[in-house]
Amino acid sequence: MTASIKVGLLGLGVVGGGTWKVLQNNAEEIARRAGRRIEITAVAVRDVEKARKLLGDSPIRVTTDGLEIARDPQIDVVVELIGGETLAREWVMEAIRQGKHVVTANKALLARHGNEIFDAASDNDVMVAFEAAVAGGIPIIKAIREGLTANRIEWIAGIINGTTNFILSEMRSRGLPFNTVLAEAQRLGYAEADPTFDIEGVDAAHKLTLLASLAFGIPVQFDKACIEGIAKLEAEDIQHAARLGYRIKLLGITRRRDDGIELRVHPTLIPMNCLLANVEGAMNAVLVYGDIVGPTLYYGQGAGEMPTASAVVADLVDVARLDSADPEHRVPHLAFQPDAVKDIPILEADDIESSYYLRLRVEDRPGVLSDISRILAEAGISIGSMFQEPGEPGEASIIFLLHLAREGSVSVAIEKMSKLPFVRSEVTRLRVEELI
Amino acid sequence: MTASIKVGLLGLGVVGGGTWKVLQNNAEEIARRAGRRIEITAVAVRDVEKARKLLGDSPIRVTTDGLEIARDPQIDVVVELIGGETLAREWVMEAIRQGKHVVTANKALLARHGNEIFDAASDNDVMVAFEAAVAGGIPIIKAIREGLTANRIEWIAGIINGTTNFILSEMRSRGLPFNTVLAEAQRLGYAEADPTFDIEGVDAAHKLTLLASLAFGIPVQFDKACIEGIAKLEAEDIQHAARLGYRIKLLGITRRRDDGIELRVHPTLIPMNCLLANVEGAMNAVLVYGDIVGPTLYYGQGAGEMPTASAVVADLVDVARLDSADPEHRVPHLAFQPDAVKDIPILEADDIESSYYLRLRVEDRPGVLSDISRILAEAGISIGSMFQEPGEPGEASIIFLLHLAREGSVSVAIEKMSKLPFVRSEVTRLRVEELI
Numbered sequence: 074m075t076a077s078i079k080v081g082l083l084g085l086g087v088v089g090g091g092t093w094k095v096l097q098n099n100a101e102e103i104a105r106r107a108g109r110r111i112e113i114t115a116v117a118v119r120d121v122e123k124a125r126k127l128l129g130d131s132p133i134r135v136t137t138d139g140l141e142i143a144r145d146p147q148i149d150v151v152v153e154l155i156g157g158e159t160l161a162r163e164w165v166m167e168a169i170r171q172g173k174h175v176v177t178a179n180k181a182l183l184a185r186h187g188n189e190i191f192d193a194a195s196d197n198d199v200m201v202a203f204e205a206a207v208a209g210g211i212p213i214i215k216a217i218r219e220g221l222t223a224n225r226i227e228w229i230a231g232i233i234n235g236t237t238n239f240i241l242s243e244m245r246s247r248g249l250p251f252n253t254v255l256a257e258a259q260r261l262g263y264a265e266a267d268p269t270f271d272i273e274g275v276d277a278a279h280k281l282t283l284l285a286s287l288a289f290g291i292p293v294q295f296d297k298a299c300i301e302g303i304a305k306l307e308a309e310d311i312q313h314a315a316r317l318g319y320r321i322k323l324l325g326i327t328r329r330r331d332d333g334i335e336l337r338v339h340p341t342l343i344p345m346n347c348l349l350a351n352v353e354g355a356m357n358a359v360l361v362y363g364d365i366v367g368p369t370l371y372y373g374q375g376a377g378e379m380p381t382a383s384a385v386v387a388d389l390v391d392v393a394r395l396d397s398a399d400p401e402h403r404v405p406h407l408a409f410q411p412d413a414v415k416d417i418p419i420l421e422a423d424d425i426e427s428s429y430y431l432r433l434r435v436e437d438r439p440g441v442l443s444d445i446s447r448i449l450a451e452a453g454i455s456i457g458s459m460f461q462e463p464g465e466p467g468e469a470s471i472i473f474l475l476h477l478a479r480e481g482s483v484s485v486a487i488e489k490m491s492k493l494p495f496v497r498s499e500v501t502r503l504r505v506e507e508l509i
Numbered sequence: 510m511t512a513s514i515k516v517g518l519l520g521l522g523v524v525g526g527g528t529w530k531v532l533q534n535n536a537e538e539i540a541r542r543a544g545r546r547i548e549i550t551a552v553a554v555r556d557v558e559k560a561r562k563l564l565g566d567s568p569i570r571v572t573t574d575g576l577e578i579a580r581d582p583q584i585d586v587v588v589e590l591i592g593g594e595t596l597a598r599e600w601v602m603e604a605i606r607q608g609k610h611v612v613t614a615n616k617a618l619l620a621r622h623g624n625e626i627f628d629a630a631s632d633n634d635v636m637v638a639f640e641a642a643v644a645g646g647i648p649i650i651k652a653i654r655e656g657l658t659a660n661r662i663e664w665i666a667g668i669i670n671g672t673t674n675f676i677l678s679e680m681r682s683r684g685l686p687f688n689t690v691l692a693e694a695q696r697l698g699y700a701e702a703d704p705t706f707d708i709e710g711v712d713a714a715h716k717l718t719l720l721a722s723l724a725f726g727i728p729v730q731f732d733k734a735c736i737e738g739i740a741k742l743e744a745e746d747i748q749h750a751a752r753l754g755y756r757i758k759l760l761g762i763t764r765r766r767d768d769g770i771e772l773r774v775h776p777t778l779i780p781m782n783c784l785l786a787n788v789e790g791a792m793n794a795v796l797v798y799g800d801i802v803g804p805t806l807y808y809g810q811g812a813g814e815m816p817t818a819s820a821v822v823a824d825l826v827d828v829a830r831l832d833s834a835d836p837e838h839r840v841p842h843l844a845f846q847p848d849a850v851k852d853i854p855i856l857e858a859d860d861i862e863s864s865y866y867l868r869l870r871v872e873d874r875p876g877v878l879s880d881i882s883r884i885l886a887e888a889g890i891s892i893g894s895m896f897q898e899p900g901e902p903g904e905a906s907i908i909f910l911l912h913l914a915r916e917g918s919v920s921v922a923i924e925k926m927s928k929l930p931f932v933r934s935e936v937t938r939l940r941v942e943e944l945i
Binding site: 075095099102103104105106107204209211215219223224225290351363364367368369371373374380382383384385387390391393394396397408 | 511531535538539540541542543544640646647648651652655656657658659660661726784787788799800801802803804805806807808809810815816818819820821822823826827829830831832833834835837838839840841844845846849
């Protein structure tokens with residue numbers, strides 16, 4: 074058997090600890106596959122004492138300085154699991170400059186600084202593997218980057234944040250409001266103490282940014298993503314959606330259009346009978362539509378100690394297998410050869426095309442519906458279905474499902490509706506996607 | 510860009526024609542990914558005239574002799590899409606001996622002669638890629654072989670035959686008997702004129718044999734699979750299953766046990782709310798359970814011109830990428846290094862462990878249930894639930910759901926029940942799996 078591959082681990086928290094355990098527990102199975110052993114030889118952590126306890130009597134070097142690991146000539150691969158964008162970026166860049174391969178689960182780092190990192194990796198003939206950065210244990214990056222290479226990928230729609238999917242599943246199945254479920258999710262460990270990144274859709278947008286680059290061969294450009302979270306979603310809308318045959322999921326959607334690429338994260342009504350609508354709890358799933366293969370779907374646990382460690386270790390096996398290969402013929406970081414990456418524009422929010430769900434509370438008097446319908450008609454937006462139901466005394470709620478429209482036109486129409494004297498609420502707008 | 514990779518195509522039928530089209534239509538997208546062009550330079554077909562018509566004025570050489578292609582020094586990769594086990598085997602083996610990589614969609618060939626073929630490939634330092642052989646366009650082989658390498662895979666359960674899934678979906682949703690739906694499936698092109706391989710479960714067992722080898726690192730051994738098809742399935746059992754909260758799917762199941770490996774294809778009751786139960790029509794889906802990642806599921810079209818071509822071309826891109834790599838460090842054919850493949854025994858049918866559904870028609874008189882229950886009790890089999898309903902005058906149907914049991918014990922119990930004087934039918938036995 075070839076010599077073992079030496080790994081330096083940055084971070085020994087949840088995922089780092091999991092990675093260490095997997096490499097210990099499944100060492101034999103992994104070596105049978107990889108053809109060589111994968112061995113952690115050094116770890117950088119904040120708390121050396123604590124790390125020593127976890128590592129027991131294994132002869133792993135423990136340091137607080139990641140640069141020491143990035144510069145250690147004995148180390149072949151650096152695994153970055155500390156998160157954040159400061160130290161992580163510095164240590165990863167140094168490891169690359171030192172000619173080491175990098176495995177990382179850090180989606181924020183790659184979504185914001187991926188172009189710089191992948192360029193440096195190409196210049197230094199090293200691999201940067203990041204299967205763990207998107208949808209945890211689901212090998213979705215491998216599927217897109219290697220499994221669907223025959224396809225012109227048309228679009229991707231994914232449930233890629235477990236926290237928000239857990240919250241939405243609970244809101245729907247138990248009829249509870251957002252804040253109640255969030256508190257419970259925090260108690261159960263499904264949501265962090267500061268859940269902003271998850272519930273505002275930022276985490277999902279980080280992951281979607283990477284998926285879009287892999288699907289379309291474009292640079293990573295997180296700053297152009299349109300992002301809307303679930304914090305303002307009302308239980309009432311979940312019920313109306315159900316009545317119309319839909320469920321609401323926080324989806325990351327990226328779609329190729331003639332004039333550019335849509336890159337957007339938002340709560341979305343999807344038909345109840347499609348598989349994505351039935352992905353419940355903290356599970357993740359990604360639906361990919363290729364022109365040749367049609368739809369394929371990938372489902373599994375998207376976060377947590379072990380699922381994420383599964384992806385980290387799979388990347389290590391890939392690196393072990395390809396370490397000796399001609400760098401030119403490795404799988405390119407962003408699925409397409411670096412010189413084939415194209416800077417196709419990401420579309421502005423106003424240019425998104427979607428169907429829409431609108432809900433507004435109005436004074437219950439004659440002429441209301443006709444005034445609202447006229448605004449939609451003038452904007453060239455056609456109505457798929459509509460229902461009205463009584464609300465507080467003298468009030469009614471009106472719900473529209475609109476056909477495909479440009480988001481800019483819908484925004485203008487909403488603006489006009491809000492100014493009608495009999496409209497008594499903000500206009501709730503959600504996007505609707507029929508998917509497949 | 511590196512020189513193009515030259516492909517010789519054996520067969521230009523449905524999948525061969527699709528492969529040709531994909532390589533034409535998506536040539537640019539594919540080259541952007543692979544870093545080199547993939548070019549078909551020769552084709553072996555039965556009908557040269559017909560091939561010429563399809564290929565138009567492209568300068569592709571057309572021959573009727575596959576050996577000519579296998580021996581052409583200009584060709585880098587031979588793609589075998591003629592099916593069958595005679596010519597296909599001869600041409601594939603010759604291509605390997607000539608040092609060419611092989612891509613094939615031929616599950617029967619690999620399930621029966623895979624060990625010989627993979628050995629020859631290792632001896633000649635070439636790759637044999639077969640993503641198209643299992644679940645068509647779904648990159649399931651890549652997922653297992655490369656995406657889940659951190660895991661000790663515990664079991665796989667898959668809907669891996671579209672024809673039977675289409676038939677079962679129609680039988681359930683429209684309440685029609687097997688023969689009616691089969692005739693319709695044949696009319697619609699979902700079932701072949703001779704549907705034996707599909708409906709008897711042989712095709713699914715070919716695919717399952719390959720999945721088991723990839724999951725557990727064992728030689729392919731199709732002859733040891735336990736196979737039961739759907740031809741004898743009655744509409745009545747689909748209804749009873751529904752009442753109990755289950756759907757019936759033809760599953761391929763392979764599971765690692767302490768004493769060996771289960772390898773079995775049969776109609777299976779699975780809980781209605783699990784994702785696999787909601788895979789309808791001709792779609793395929795494979796559920797893989799790894800000790801680290803937990804369950805992951807892969808879904809898509811399992812057959813047909815384009816989905817299968819998608820997998821063939823993805824394999825060609827892999828080959829193009831890895832052509833120049835050190836043979837020792839390519840991904841091993843059966844996921845595990847050749848010297849790490851273990852000959853773990855495949856269990857006999859009697860040693861399978863499952864839960865069971867039994868249905869029998871009995872004379873409606875006192876003591877019947879007690880006699881039957883006694884037989885089960887004596888065999889050490891416990892009853893999960895049971896219901897009885899009236900049938901023809903003087904008769905009743907009894908349905909049991911049994912807890913986990915050894916199949917041998919269940920068979921003995923069924924044998925005894927059949928001999929009871931008041932039992933008026935064969936005992937219908939179906940397996941039940943709770944999955945996840």
